Amino acid sequence: MSNVTEFEKEKLSYEVLSEENAKKAQEKIRAIIENVETVITGKREKVELTVLAMLAGGHVLIEDVPGTGKTSLVSALAKTIACNYSRIQFTPDVMPSDVTGFSIYNQKTGEFEFRPGAAMSNIVLADEINRASAKTQSAMLEIMEERQVTVDANTYKMEDPFIVLATQNPIESLGTYQLPEAQIDRFMIKISLGYPELMDEVSIIMHGKKAKSKIASVISAQEVRQLIQDTNHIKVSRLVSTYIVHIIAATRTNADIKLGSSPRGSIALYALARAYAMYNGRNYVIPDDVKYLAPYVLAHRITLTHAAKTEKKNPVDIIRKIVSSVVVPVTKEDLEV
Template sequence: MEHGDQRHTVTTGTGDAGGRVGTGSAGDLDTLARVVGRIRDNIERVIEGKPDVVNSALVVLLAEGHLLIEDVPGVGKTMLSKALARSIDCSVRRIQFTPDLLPSDVTGVSVFNQNTREFEFRPGGVFANIVVGDEINRASPKTQSALLECMEERQVTVDNNTYQLETPFMVIATQNPIEMEGTYALPEAQRDRFMARVSIGYPVEAAEIAMLDSHTFARPLDDLEPVADAGEIRKLAAVVGQVYVAPAVQQYVVSITGATRRSDDLVLGASPRATLHLVRAAKAHAAIEGRDYVLPDDIQRLAQPVLAHRLLPSVEAAMGGRTTPAILDGILAGVPVPSPQGGAAPVPHRA
């Protein structure tokens, strides 16, 4: 590794290692911490007792990815997505996915103007900085596919004309478990475009009791005011982009995703896009933690939310009761973790 800046190794208590090159200033990380803290506090006024879920949403935001929130009805999926959207002073559009929703409702449509005798483009719901897609798996696969281009390329093509989307651009989609009535499973290509999938889960008893006081006589979501703007998010995303990933950590990520492709328990492993998403999410997580370098710990913490929803278990694994998260845990446990000296030591991964 040849770099002009000073490099040193940071070692954690589990024997993990991460080389560091100081590419971002401490002031940039301090600014990132302040802005992220404001957004987190704002969201937690509405979503109580779920710090890990809120942190995952912030990681995806700063990594310029898209977030899929999957859980049973009534646990706050839409509320979390709205709280994040309202915390940032930028354009926000909400799309309610229903069986009769058309692709043109999502992307837009060209309409003939009788006065000018020309076609005019009327933008659809994706033309916003943050797009909240509610119950995305209630729409038909044809309508779901309207999101493919915009989520990957940040553009929309209608009638051979391409329209660029503004940055930041983030899709926050919610979905119910696919076994519920009236839902369609997301295609593999659609799932692969979501950087992470999180599940909110039921609140702990104390948080549910507190919710009765705060949500019975008022709607905390209505009182949320923006605490950041689109310009700040763009600057923070640039800071995240400067976070350093050592070659040993890059190799570690590739070894994990490669192992999913060779596993007999999986018929579909992680794609190269998944490898890239895992590294980008790890860089955002490191920056939020106040570091300008990625540790294997960051990779381990994010492997489940970033990779699990992209993997498909084999028939034998499903019949044997082996779930995708359990299979991924086994793969992580079998991939050697980089040692402080840049080698590899078979250290158990952090659950």
């Protein structure tokens, strides 16, 4: 990748967002994050990643122990952007039709009418998703990837913004079903909130309940839709795009990894890097954006070898090691190619 002369400049297929509009977008994103932070104290990085995943058109898997604020994060985000919010409490008896919706016969009109399921919303909390049966979990595949549901040969599209935030408890296996790799791969990022710091927890017990009741919207759904559109106009040079693919390719040849990331990982890292660049007030992506985001995007997409599992190696550490081993485009000329 050091030989940049092999790349020829090519015309972009999209108009690059102006620097002025990138700064305006940055202010709006910060307003969203700061508003959510009035409820989720001391977890700025995880709030940022969740909001940016939404703007990048992705979904979030939150794996953590009970009581760490997973549901509160989703609820606060929904109230912040004034959009529809639904919660699906997954249990073994939840049916696919509860998620996607179903058609019911209307005797008065003599026609079938579609009754939307819980997933027909803007922000969907899939609470304890690993408690649902494999049949119900599979109902989420089309929803997450195609952003639509198909019922009785009729297709119903989701409206932007649309994000699925799924939670699961990593320490309890009784009555749970392991998420299939195909579904895990559909989550743009996987995060863990973790326990709060001492003073943050003091603030939570003193003001948390009041903050939840007082949180109000700071941005409209239409403005969020515009931010999503703006994200698609952040410049990613061909060289940075190739840098992303080199990282993904390295996961497929690493000795500790049995199954590397799919091209969906490349697409997710590309899209999230755009949102992250805009959040930083830039209208272009730099390699540091990719380096920072790669562990969040790729760690849950790889399958470790038996030897790596035996040695208790961490997927996040493996991804960071891979990223550090891939040559980075560093000059201004590189980024302009």
